[in-house]
Amino acid sequence: MEIHSLEQIIAEHPFFLDLDPAYASLLVGCASNVRFEPGRYIFREGEEANHFYLIRQGRVAVEISPPHRRPIVVDTLIEGEILGWSWLVPPYQWRFQARAMEGAHAIALDGKCLRAKCEANKELGYELLKRFSQVVGGRLDATRMQLLDLYAAH
């Protein structure tokens, strides 16, 4: 029953819009429900990246810690968005840290499990890669815009 429920949640998440139901069935074997209390770090920079998260509820801050300074929030993610892509590319380490700003519910997908499934099923791998490329591309665009520091007094 729970597996069916997870499958449904995965299939209905915007990130997996129009995903072949057969792939949703494959993904569910790597999925689990998780909840993060407000203020809790979901992962920290440099740690091994073995998951990504489909955010179902709440808000998550993506932070970077400059040397000798307090962390800076560079992005916030909410319901319907994806947290984490470092599980997909070597060396499988988080580049940033992520903190639940408020209580957050998510589906965690085990990266090691998924990587094994993608190796065995290249079509699934390509499907995931296409979807994550959009996420990474969108964040690269946003980061470039941030670098422009548009609103500074030039």
Place this chain on the structure above:
Amino acid sequence: MVPSPWVVRQVSKETPDTFTLVLDPPGGARAKFTPGQFSMLWVGGVGELPISISGDPARPESLTYTVRSVGPATQSLVSRQAGQTVGVRGPYGIGWPIEAATGRDIIVAAGGIGLAPLRPVIYHVLANRADYGRLTILYGARNPRDILFRKELAVWAKQPDTQLLSTVDYGGVAWRGHVGVVTTLFKRLRLQPAKTTAMICGPEIMMRIVARDLIARGVSGEDVYLSMERNMKCAVGLCGHCQWGPHFVCKDGPVFPFSRIASLLDRHEL
């Protein structure tokens, strides 16, 4: 073309470098304007600046301007005290299409001080609520301390059929709101493209990206409007300082439909 002396009624600090001035016209005259228009403000011995009107068009007893202090002229302007005068010419230019947008959903997308020229649109739509559909305000600032009109944003967010989405480019860990460039707000947008008119003001690259994203989501380029900024001097299309391709920004704008200026937006040194 000769500035008339308006009296400073009030100067209030919005952010560390941005101030709002309320000016009263001489002799108790009425000061009508269309949202999106600008005036030339002159401080004797310092210079004259084009500044958009940021106040309520339904309150013609004064005109309100929000100015970011970035150089000697703007610093001099925001340093004026109540009772002192500022030379005023205008209002000038073609403003936002508030009449043409009647009956339609309105998106107001602002970046940084770009919220100031759009605030009159928000006042107008909220004061004439039945004449418009859904109002969406998208606002991006550099960081939390640079957010303009903070109290009003909170009020606008509570208005019926109004969605306020705001973000900052960078936030500290104490910031509870959204972080990300203004285009990241689009995923939270409830959009009916065919019945939407969008009005955008901010840094030019931000306007270009927001306009193209909206068009990619189905909004017509005819229904997307941008407020352009160039070096306005005479403000009446005579001197040519603000010429931009075939347009004089002071007279033909500053508000233009995207479809009319799209080919100019990517061209350098125009």
